[in-house]
Amino acid sequence: MGDASAEEQKAAQAAPPAGPSATAADASPPTPFDALRLLSRQGALRTEGCLRQLLSKYHGVEGLVAMNGGLPPQASFPLTSLQFGVAGVAEGETEAVELSPEQLAGSQQYNIAPAGFPPLQRWAAAHVAALHAPPGPHRVLLTAGASQGLELVCSLFLDDGDCLLVEEFTYPQARTRSAGQQAASRHRGRRQPGCMLECNLAPRSCRVLPVPMDHDGMLPFQLEQASLSLLSAAANVLEQAAAAGGPQPKLLYTVPTGQNPTGACTPLERKRAIYDICSRHGLLILEDDAYQYLQFPAGPLRPPGLAGLPARSSYLSLDTQGRVIRLDTCAKFLAPGLRLGWAVAAPAVVGKMTDLLNAQTLGPSGLSQGIAYRLLETWGGEGLERHLWRLQAGYAASAAALHAAARRHLEGLAEWREPRAGMFMWLRLLGVEDASDIQEELREARVVVVPGRACHPRASDPSFRCPFVRVSFSHLPPEELEEGMRRLGAVLHSLQQQRQ
Ligand SMILES: Cc1ncc(COP(=O)(O)O)c(C=O)c1O
Structure with a gap:
């Protein structure tokens, strides 16, 4: 990951500084946010693992005889060529594209690079730098879509009964709770939230606090009220030694663009206000921007493409302190079946996410990553722009x-x-x-x-x-x-x- 990170850092340094507010950014260097303080019990126990440590230690050593990995031999891979048609290379045309022998071999092998297939990871990192110019240290990790990112963050930061803030109406998922989970929640006497992130939060019995919203997203004033009233409630609960499930919220989950389900888009000024409130209350911000590319403020005749999307206007763009975890997905602008996306956050947070991702899947499918990379490479900037317009x-x-x-x-x-x-x-x-x-x-x-x-x-x-x-x-x-x-x-x- 070293190379890509260095590229991103350079791009970020070249960009003008962003910050939660002009005054805060101008006055003094921001105090870094210690996100790892909020880790769940299992999040705290996650480590890189000794085999991965070994890989990191020997990374870049010239002429190494690598007898450490249990990798299938390249010659044993069954796919000898992979060709597909890419639409939209030029207007109305489809181009036949192939993975090179090295790319095909790499795509069939385990993910050696922890952050994902290096050329695709570099593409994502450069894209993040251009669109968001994160002002603080950060890293980019390829995921199997935003859903995996959500589960990684929830596992790493939320314990049973932990509390978080969400938009009043938020991302629902299929009702997939098992009878066992329902019985377990009845046993604990807690009501399961039957909605947002049902798959991620309900099994953890999280306490989900809705923050009132309008068509511009969460209302900052109401957010502060929600946090403050919860803080005092938690104090009461703690005083009465009945604090089970009553600590202060750890995290704010938001879908800032074309919000699911309301379609709300949170303007930059409101994001600044919300970022400031989260800073005051020690909250992580989980920015799930699944619909970022699906913006069409001026209707069908004037789509913004990529060039016309508001740049440097995400929570990540404001994140001088390292309190934002941003999730992007290829599902809404390429194809959900690729099961690809990326997460951006402070290096220590991405480190933990990588450790957990390695435990879950060792990264997204190599073949998906190889295909997505060749697709984006074939399109280049112009092809992607044309695709997004359409x-x-x-x-x-x-x-x-x-x-x-x-x-x-x-x-x-x-x-x-x-x-x-x-x-x-x-x-x-x-x-x-x-x-x-x-x-x-x-x-x-x-x-x-x-x-x-x-x-x-x-x-x-x-x-x-x-x-x-x-x-x-x-x-x-x-x-x-x-x-x-x-x-x-x-x-x-x-x-x-x-x-x-
Ligand atoms: C807000 C939001 N986040 C995440 C997802 C899932 O994204 P992915 O397909 O990348 O897992 C969806 C899909 O509907 C969504 O609406």
Whole structure:
């Protein structure tokens, strides 16, 4: 990882300084944040392992006879060539691309470099430097997508009962809790959050505090209130020696662009305010920017591409202290099946993530990494730019089609904003107390949307009522978006008539 890190550091040093606020950045060098202080019990016990240590120790030694690794011989690998077509190299053209013999052999071998396939890791590091110019020391680690990044961070930093802050409505996942986990949580007498990061947080029985939000993301003032009231609550709990699950929040999880499920985009000024609050309360920031590339603020005719994306406007760009862990994914701008992404954080945090990743999978699939690298190399900057334009224009057109269909069928029945990023439109259903109450009617009308409560930490609390739904526009043609809105409108209309 040494080379890539050096490249990144150089790029970061060349960039103008960013910081949580102009005054803070100008005044004095920032105090580094000691993220490792917040490690979970298992996170603290994670180490590089003696075989990896050996590799690091001998890294770069010339003429070494390496008798340490248990590696299959290169000649035994079954794939002798790998060729695929790459779309969009030039407008409307597909180019046949091949992995070189060395790349193919490397792709079939174990990941020798802990941070991932070196050329792809270097591509990701240079990309991070150009787009985010992280102002502090950092490293880039290839992952098997953002989902793996989330699980790494949760494992490393969250113990059973730990507390974290999330946007009021947040990223839901499939309900995959096993009966055993449900029984275990009943046994402990805790209510499982039935929503965001259900796969990551629920099994750990984390205490998930929702921070009120609007269409610009979390409200900083409310965030501070949430933290402060929790701090005093924790003090009470501690005083009464009933502190199980009551420590102060460790981490703030945020999806800052085209947020899942609301589509909210957090402006830079608000990010600064939130970063400052997190600094005051000793919180890690987990920035899951899965939809960063899916921005289309000016509609289908003027997609931003890569060059037009707001640069240096992420939490990572503000991170002078090393409190941000940023996750990126190839799923939304290349293909989910590649199962690739990258994580960026302070070197010590990435070190821990690498140790755990090695324990889990020894890194993402080598073949995926080899293919993704050749794809990006073949495109070059121009091809990627063209690909992103097309992608963003397509998403913008779908968002506009959904918005237009909603205007035709939901006027007076729901409220919404036209999406400007991501994959989702967020609707408040008028006259409906909780959107999950009308699931039967929707099923009968043969239309399915995600009830908003599934995205809220109080999902399993019957007293929590939530009139929102999440509607996805990413994968359906305009006629199906139209039909979906027509069916939803018909259900809402008939309910409205029944109420009158
Ligand atoms: C906010 C958010 N984070 C992460 C993911 C998963 O990303 P990946 O496919 O890279 O694991 C998703 C996918 O829906 C998402 O919406």
